[in-house]
Amino acid sequence: MLKHIVMMRLKSTENELKQKQMNKLKFMLEGLKNSIDVLDFLEVGLNISTRPTAFDLVLVTHFKGETELDLYRDHPEHLKVLDYIREVVSETAVVDYLVD
Numbered sequence: 306m307l308k309h310i311v312m313m314r315l316k317s318t319e320n321e322l323k324q325k326q327m328n329k330l331k332f333m334l335e336g337l338k339n340s341i342d343v344l345d346f347l348e349v350g351l352n353i354s355t356r357p358t359a360f361d362l363v364l365v366t367h368f369k370g371e372t373e374l375d376l377y378r379d380h381p382e383h384l385k386v387l388d389y390i391r392e393v394v395s396e397t398a399v400v401d402y403l404v405d
Contacts, residue, residue, distance in 0.1 A: 307367070
């Protein structure tokens with residue numbers, strides 16, 4: 306199994322707008338579960354930490370392997386979500402790792 310984890314920091318510093326964007330992004334990401342067959346698991350978490358180093362949102366996904374992750378990355382529904390991510394996200398951190 307391959308785990309793909311993405312942490313995102315939103316551009317907005319205005320709390321109400323940021324919360325609205327985080328909720329929209331969570332909804333969009335969770336919708337991918339119904340659209341992309343190679344996606345074995347998907348979880349989206351919204352940050353509750355007040356630490357300044359904390360990211361705003363985390364995406365945790367599982368795939369059978371790298372081939373499936375590549376299919377996910379190129380899937381048209383994922384690309385639509387990426388357009389919104391580019392609009393509202395200022396920074397991401399990604400970790401991909403294999404689990405036996």
